[in-house]
Amino acid sequence: MATGQDASTLDRRAFLKVSALVGGGMALSLTMPGMARGADSDEVVELTDFVTIDHAGLITIAAKNPEIGQGVKTSLPMLIAEELDCAWDQVNVVQADFDPSRYERQRAGGSLAIRFEWLPMRQAGAAARQMLVAAAAETSGLPASELSTASGFVRHSASGRKWSYGELASAAARQPAPDLAKVELKDPKDFGIVGKPTVGVDSARVLRGEALFGIDTRMPGMLHAVLETAPAHGGKLKSADTSAAKAARGVVAVLKLDGIGGPDAMTDCVAVIATNHWYAEQARKLLTLEWDLGAAKGHSLDAYAKEAARLHDADKGAELRRDGDAPARLAEAAKVVRARYSYPFIAHATLEPQNCTALYKDGALEMWAPTQTPDRGVGMIEKLLGIPADRQTVHITRIGGGFGRRLFADFMVQAAALAKAMPGKPVQLLWNRAEDIKRDFYRPGGWHSFAAGLDDDGKLIAFTDHFSTFGSEGKPHHSASMQPIHFPAGLVEDLLYTMDVIDTVIPMGPLRAPGSNALAHAFQGFLDEVAEAAGKDLPTLMLELCAEDRVIGEDTNAWGTGWAFKTARARGVIEKVLKDSGWAKRGSGDGRGMGFGFYFSHQGYFAEVADVSVEGEDVKVHKLWVAADVGSHIVNPMGAEAQVTGAIVDGLAQAMGQRISFTDGVIEQENFDTFPLGRISATPEISVSWVKTDNPPSGLGEPALPPVVPALTNAIYAAGGKRIRDLPIQSWT
Amino acid sequence: MLEEDEFMLVVNGEERLIKASADMPLLWALRQEVGLSGVKFGCGAGLCGACTVHLDGSPVRSCVLPLGSVGSSEVTTLEGIQDDPLAERLFDAWLEIDVMQCGYCQAGQIMSAHALLKDNPTPSNEEIDMAMEGNICRCGTYPRIREAIRIASEEEEA
Ligand code: FES
Ligand code: FES
Numbered sequence: 001m002a003t004g005q006d007a008s009t010l011d012r013r014a015f016l017k018v019s020a021l022v023g024g025g026m027a028l029s030l031t032m033p034g035m036a037r038g039a040d041s042d043e044v045v046e047l048t049d050f051v052t053i054d055h056a057g058l059i060t061i062a063a064k065n066p067e068i069g070q071g072v073k074t075s076l077p078m079l080i081a082e083e084l085d086c087a088w089d090q091v092n093v094v095q096a097d098f099d100p101s102r103y104e105r106q107r108a109g110g111s112l113a114i115r116f117e118w119l120p121m122r123q124a125g126a127a128a129r130q131m132l133v134a135a136a137a138e139t140s141g142l143p144a145s146e147l148s149t150a151s152g153f154v155r156h157s158a159s160g161r162k163w164s165y166g167e168l169a170s171a172a173a174r175q176p177a178p179d180l181a182k183v184e185l186k187d188p189k190d191f192g193i194v195g196k197p198t199v200g201v202d203s204a205r206v207l208r209g210e211a212l213f214g215i216d217t218r219m220p221g222m223l224h225a226v227l228e229t230a231p232a233h234g235g236k237l238k239s240a241d242t243s244a245a246k247a248a249r250g251v252v253a254v255l256k257l258d259g260i261g262g263p264d265a266m267t268d269c270v271a272v273i274a275t276n277h278w279y280a281e282q283a284r285k286l287l288t289l290e291w292d293l294g295a296a297k298g299h300s301l302d303a304y305a306k307e308a309a310r311l312h313d314a315d316k317g318a319e320l321r322r323d324g325d326a327p328a329r330l331a332e333a334a335k336v337v338r339a340r341y342s343y344p345f346i347a348h349a350t351l352e353p354q355n356c357t358a359l360y361k362d363g364a365l366e367m368w369a370p371t372q373t374p375d376r377g378v379g380m381i382e383k384l385l386g387i388p389a390d391r392q393t394v395h396i397t398r399i400g401g402g403f404g405r406r407l408f409a410d411f412m413v414q415a416a417a418l419a420k421a422m423p424g425k426p427v428q429l430l431w432n433r434a435e436d437i438k439r440d441f442y443r444p445g446g447w448h449s450f451a452a453g454l455d456d457d458g459k460l461i462a463f464t465d466h467f468s469t470f471g472s473e474g475k476p477h478h479s480a481s482m483q484p485i486h487f488p489a490g491l492v493e494d495l496l497y498t499m500d501v502i503d504t505v506i507p508m509g510p511l512r513a514p515g516s517n518a519l520a521h522a523f524q525g526f527l528d529e530v531a532e533a534a535g536k537d538l539p540t541l542m543l544e545l546c547a548e549d550r551v552i553g554e555d556t557n558a559w560g561t562g563w564a565f566k567t568a569r570a571r572g573v574i575e576k577v578l579k580d581s582g583w584a585k586r587g588s589g590d591g592r593g594m595g596f597g598f599y600f601s602h603q604g605y606f607a608e609v610a611d612v613s614v615e616g617e618d619v620k621v622h623k624l625w626v627a628a629d630v631g632s633h634i635v636n637p638m639g640a641e642a643q644v645t646g647a648i649v650d651g652l653a654q655a656m657g658q659r660i661s662f663t664d665g666v667i668e669q670e671n672f673d674t675f676p677l678g679r680i681s682a683t684p685e686i687s688v689s690w691v692k693t694d695n696p697p698s699g700l701g702e703p704a705l706p707p708v709v710p711a712l713t714n715a716i717y718a719a720g721g722k723r724i725r726d727l728p729i730q731s732w733t
Numbered sequence: 734m735l736e737e738d739e740f741m742l743v744v745n746g747e748e749r750l751i752k753a754s755a756d757m758p759l760l761w762a763l764r765q766e767v768g769l770s771g772v773k774f775g776c777g778a779g780l781c782g783a784c785t786v787h788l789d790g791s792p793v794r795s796c797v798l799p800l801g802s803v804g805s806s807e808v809t810t811l812e813g814i815q816d817d818p819l820a821e822r823l824f825d826a827w828l829e830i831d832v833m834q835c836g837y838c839q840a841g842q843i844m845s846a847h848a849l850l851k852d853n854p855t856p857s858n859e860e861i862d863m864a865m866e867g868n869i870c871r872c873g874t875y876p877r878i879r880e881a882i883r884i885a886s887e888e889e890e891a
Contacts, residue, residue: 069835069872199831206836207824209771209811213837216770224765249754276753277774278761351775351783351837351871400773400837401871433776638831642874646834649873672780672869681862683875 045169048177049102050080051128057152057166059086062096064103065113066372068402070701071639072113074200076121078635082193083125083186086152086165093201098374098394108372109407111602111699114635118697126183135171136163188633197638202398212398214370217357219426223252224277225418226430227269228284229439232665234295234505237268244286245272250279255421260384263507265413273422277430296665299505307502308447308468312340317466317498321484324494329462333453337533340449341522343727344659345442347675348511352400353436354411357428358419364391365419369412370399377412385416404510408441434670441509442660444470444480448522458534460545462494470508471501477508482519487565487600490552491545505665512650513702516601520706521655521713521727524597528714529723538596538714539574539583546570565600569629572691573607574598576627580689581609588718591615595715597707604703605629610711614721619656619729621684621712624648626704628690631697643700645686651708653678657728740800745813755801760784762800763810771811771840775869782868785841786810792848811840820847826884834872842868846882855886
C-alpha cells in the first residue's frame with residue numbers, strides 16, 4: 001500500500017464498512033468487528049455509494065456483487081478505480097451489503113457482471129473523480145478545465161500545484177452528484193488498471209485463514225442447525241418422534257417445520273439445533289420420522305430414459321423451429337447421418353456446502369448469506385415468513401463456489417425460519433455433503449435424435465433434432481430449454497427442431513453455462529459425425545457454415561449486447577485455435593488424437609481443441625487449447641485466464657464421470673466418491689488465447705465450459721476410441 | 734485431572750482444553766470449539782482435503798480424525814504456519830500468480846503443499862500431482878497450484 005501504515009492500521013482499515021455510511025457528505029463513524037467504535041477513527045468521507053476516501057488518502061471501493069470465485073470483487077472495483085484515476089494500491093475493497101437502493105442489481109449469474117457493469121462501474125468511478133476535480137477547483141479558484149488527475153492527485157500542470165484525493169475528500173463530498181450519463185470517461189487506450197493482471201483483493205486474506213466465507217460466520221452464543229428432510233424429492237412428513245434427539249448431547253432444540261413454498265424455499269423438515277454442528281449431526285440420527293414419499297413414485301432415471309426412447313421412436317415432438325422442409329430434403333439427400341445423444345442430470349457440488357447464518361431479534365432479521373441472489377432470498381422471506389424486506393439485513397459473505405447453485409435462496413429461507421423460531425439467538429444452518437448433493441437443483445438430463453442430410457458434394461443441406469427434455473405440462477423448465485435459434489439454425493436452409501417434455505419432480509436449475517453445457521456435447525458431437533461423413537473435419541464444416549458474415553438472432557438492446565450470434569466472430573476463434581494447436585499437422589493413430597469443439601454462449605465465442613490418448617477405458621488429456629472472443633477488453637487478464645482454465649477442468653470432470661441418478665425420487669449419489677470432481681492428476685496443460693474484437697466486453701464465468709466437452713469426446717474418437725454419444729464417458733454407478 | 738470428555742489439545746503451539754465428546758472429529762473441535770477458520774469442511778469423509786491440518790507435521794484429514802485419538806500430537810492449522818519460512822515462500826508463490834478462485838479449498842491446498850515441500854523440496858510434476866491428488870479444487874485451480882509449488886520449490890533450489 002502506498003500510504004505505508006503499519007499492519008494493524010491496515011487490518012483496521014480492511015474492516016471499513018461502507019454500508020455503515022449513509023447518504024453523501026461526512027460520516028464520522030466506522031465499524032470494525034471486535035473494536036470499539038469511534039475512539040480511534042479517522043474521518044472517513046463517502047463521496048458516492050461506491051467510493052469512500054479517508055484523509056490519509058486510502059480509498060475504499062464497494063464491491064456490489066457476490067464473489068463466488070469468478071473474480072468480480074476485484075474486477076468491478078478495478079473499473080471504478082480506473083475512472084477514479086487513482087493507484088490500485090491506494091484501494092481497499094469491501095463487500096457491499098445487500099442494498100438495492102444503492103446498488104440495484106446485486107447478483108452473480110449469467111456471466112453478466114462485466115457485460116452489465118462495464119459502463120456503470122466506469123461511470124461510478126468517473127463521477128467520484130469529477131467531484132474531486134470540482135473540489136480542487138473550488139479550493140484553488142482555478143477553472144476545472146485546467147485541472148487533470150492521475151494516481152490519486154488532482155493537478156494543475158501550469159502551476160505545478162497538486163492536491164491529494166485525501167485532502168480533497170471533504171470538499172468533494174459537498175459537490176453535487178454528477179449526472180452519470182454525462183460524466184467524462186477515459187479513452188480506453190489510456191487505461192492503466194483495466195487490462196493489467198491483478199491479484200484478487202481477498203487472496204492474501206484467504207491465505208491467512210481469515211473468516212471470510214459464510215460458513216466462517218461466528219457470533220457469541222451462536223447455535224448450529226441441521227435439517228433432516230425427506231429422503232425422496234417431494235416427500236411429506238407424516239409423523240416425527242424427536243424425543244431421543246432432544247436428549248442427545250449438545251442439543252438445544254428440535255423443531256418440526258412445515259414446508260413453505262416448495263423445494264426452492266423449504267420442504268417439510270425437522271431441525272436439530274445444537275451447540276456444535278457435530279452434535280446436531282449425531283442427534284439427527286436419533287430422529288424417528290415417517291415420510292409419505294408417494295409424490296416421487298416412478299420418478300426414476302431408468303424410467304425417464306425408457307420414456308425418452310419411446311418418444312424418440314414415435315418421433316412426434318412439438319415444433320420448436322421449422323425452416324423449409326427438412327424431412328423432404330433428408331429423403332432426397334445423397335447421404336444421411338443419424339445418431340442419438342444423451343447427457344445426464346448433474347449436481348453443482350460447490351465445495352463450501354450450502355449454509356446461512358441468521359439472527360432474528362425484535363422483529364428484524366440479520367443474515368450472513370453466501371448467496372448469488374440476496375434479492376431472491378429477501379423476497380421469499382418477506383412472502384413466506386412475513387418479515388418485511390425493510391426489516392431484513394443481508395451481509396453478503398465470500399462464497400466457496402456458486403456455479404448457479406446459489407441462485408436459489410432455499411438456505412436463506414430455512415435459516416430465517418430457524419432464526420425466527422429461536423428469537424435472539426444467532427443460528428447457523430449448515431448442510432452436510434450428502435444433503436448438498438441430494439437436495440440440489442440439477443442440470444437436467446436430455447436426449448437428442450439428430451439427422452443430417454448431405455448432398456453429393458458433402459454439403460450439409462438438411463438438419464433435424466428431436467429433443468426430449470424436462471419440465472411440466474409440456475413446458476420445458478427454464479434450465480432445460482433450447483433456443484429455436486440454436487446453431488446451426490439459420491445457416492442450413494432446411495431445418496427442423498422438435499421437442500417434447502417429460503414431467504419430473506426432480507428439482508432443476510441453472511448450472512454454469514446452463515443449457516449450453518449439455519447442448520454443446522450433443523450438437524458438436526453429432527456435427528463431428530456429419531463432418532466425418534462428408535469427408536472433412538469439424539472445424540472445416542464449422543468454417544463452411546460460418547463462411548458468410550451473418551448475424552443469427554437479434555442484437556436487441558442499445559448496447560448491441562443481445563444474444564445475436566455473429567459468424568465472423570466464430571470464424572475468428574476457430575481459425576485461431578486451429579493455428580495454436582497445430583491442427584492441420586495433427587497426427588492420428590497409436591491411441592492419440594485431437595478433437596475440436598466450438599460454442600457460443602453468454603456472448604462469448606469459444607473454440608477449443610483437446611489432445612488425448614486412449615488406452616482401453618483410460619483417457620488421458622494431454623493438452624487443451626482455447627481461443628476466446630469476449631470483446632474488446634479483458635478487465636483482469638489474471639482472473640480471466642483463471643475462469644477459462646477453471647471451466648475447462650470443470651467441463652472435463654463433468655464429461656468424464658459426473659452423473660446423478662435416482663429411483664423413485666431418491667438421489668443415489670452422496671459424496672465425491674460417486675460424484676467425482678476434477679482432480680489435479682487429470683488436469684491437462686491449458687493454453688488460452690484471446691481474440692480481441694471491437695465488441696462490448698462480456699463475461700467469462702461460463703462460456704469457456706461448453707465446447708470442452710465435445711472437444712474431449714471428439715478427441716477420444718479421433719484417438720481410436722469409441723464415438724461417445726452418451727455422457728458421462730466413464731460410468732461411476 | 735481431565736474428565737472423560739476433556740481433551741488437552743496442542744493447537745498451533747498452544748494448549749487448549751476442549752470439552753467435547755471423544756468421537757467429535759478434530760475438524761469440528763477446531764472450527765467450533767477453538768474457533769479457527771483456516772480449516773474447512775468440504776465432504777466430512779476424507780475425500781476432498783479441505784480440512785487438511787498437520788498432526789506432528791504430517792497432513793491429515795481432520796474431518797475423519799476423532800478428537801479422542803489426537804492425544805498429545807501437535808495440531809497445526811493454516812493459522813499456525815503463518816510465520817514459517819516455507820509457508821511464506823508458498824504464500825508468495827500463491828500470490829505471484831494468484832492461484833485461488835473462490836478460495837475455499839486453498840487452506841487445505843497450502844497445508845498439503847507445505848507437507849510435500851518439507852519432505853521433498855524439489856518435487857517432480859508427478860510427485861506434485863501425487864501429493865496434491867487428495868485435495869479437490871472445485872474451481873479447477875490445479876494448473877496454478879502446480880505452477881505455484883514449482884515456483885516455491887525453485888526458490889528453495891536457488
Ligand atoms: S472435509 Fe475432510 S476430506 Fe473433505
Ligand atoms: S478455489 Fe474454489 S474450490 Fe478451490
